[in-house]
Structure formats: C-alpha cells, structure tokens
Amino acid sequence: MDTPSAIALTGFIAWTLFLLVLMELLRGRLVVLKRIPANQFKPDNSNLSPFMQRLARAHANCVEGLPLFGGLLLVALATGQTSLTDPLAYYLLAARLAQSLVHLASPSILAVNTRFACFAVQLAIATYWAIGLLSRALG
Numbered sequence: 001m002d003t004p005s006a007i008a009l010t011g012f013i014a015w016t017l018f019l020l021v022l023m024e025l026l027r028g029r030l031v032v033l034k035r036i037p038a039n040q041f042k043p044d045n046s047n048l049s050p051f052m053q054r055l056a057r058a059h060a061n062c063v064e065g066l067p068l069f070g071g072l073l074l075v076a077l078a079t080g081q082t083s084l085t086d087p088l089a090y091y092l093l094a095a096r097l098a099q100s101l102v103h104l105a106s107p108s109i110l111a112v113n114t115r116f117a118c119f120a121v122q123l124a125i126a127t128y129w130a131i132g133l134l135s136r137a138l139g
Contacts, residue, residue, distance in 0.1 A: 003077070003082045003089075004082075005077055005082040005085040005086050005089045006082075007090075007093075008073060009070055009074065009077070012062070012066060012069065012073075012092075013066070013070070015093075015096065015097060016062035019059040020059055022055065023052070023055050023056060023059060026052060027052075036048070044060075050107065051104070054103055054107065058103040058104055061099065061103065062100065065096065065122065068126060069126055072126055072130060073085055073092075079133075081132075081136060084132045084133065085129055088125045088129070091125060092121075092122055092126075095119075095125075096118070098114075099115050099118035099119055102114045
C-alpha cells in the first residue's frame with residue numbers, strides 16, 4: 001500500500017467502518033441502558049436522536065459513494081493507472097471526511113451547503129478520473 005490511491009481507498013473504507021462501529025456502539029449503549037429494545041432500531045435511526053439520524057445518514061452516504069469513488073480507485077490500482085488518481089486521491093478522501101464530519105455536526109443550511117460543496121469536489125474528481133481512465137483504456 002505505497003500509493004496515495006491505495007491509502008485513500010483504504011482510508012475511505014476505514015472511515016465507513018468507523019462510522020458503522022460508532023453507530024453500533026451508541027446503539028448498544030442504548031440497549032444496555034434499557035432506553036430502547038434491541039429490536040426497535042430503524043435503519044435510518046428515525047426513532048432516535050437527531051445526531052443518531054445524522055450518523056446513520058453519514059454512514060449511508062459513505063456506503064453509497066464507496067462503489068463509485070472506491071471503484072475508480074480500484075480500477076486505477078488494478079490497471080496500473082495510479083498516476084492518474086494519485087494526485088487527487090487525498091483530496092477525495094479529505095472531501096469525504098469533511099462531508100461526514102459536517103453532516104454529524106449540524107443540520108443547518110450552512111452545513112448542508114458545505115456538505116454539498118464537499119460532495120461536489122468528490123464528483124468533480126470522480127468525473128476527471130472516469131474520463132481519464134476511459135480515455136487511456138480506449139487509447
């Protein structure tokens with residue numbers, strides 16, 4: 001794992017895992033404290049606190065984005081094309097982390113706009129990578 005692309009992909013996966021573990025630890029605490037029965041959790045945490053709802057959504061955003069962003073990184077790694085993805089790999093990861101952290105912090109309009117800006121950065125990077133990978137593949 002010596003390329004920024006491999007590190008960013010692993011970081012994206014690790015961040016997604018961290019959000020899931022955090023959510024399950026907090027849910028487990030609620031069960032142990034008998035605040036909610038174990039069979040009463042909704043997938044979106046809609047019956048829990050606003051923070052827990054944002055945590056579920058931040059995790060879902062990562063799960064939804066991983067096939068797209070991670071897939072492009074994986075293609076670059078598998079085909080030896082990391083010279084295309086390496087320069088922006090850490091920016092993609094930073095934008096993903098920022099998007100999640102802002103999502104966890106606040107539901108305000110400013111936060112929503114900031115989250116969208118972070119997502120737009122990821123989309124722009126992914127578009128650049130997709131075009132670059134396809135153009136190299138098609139020669």
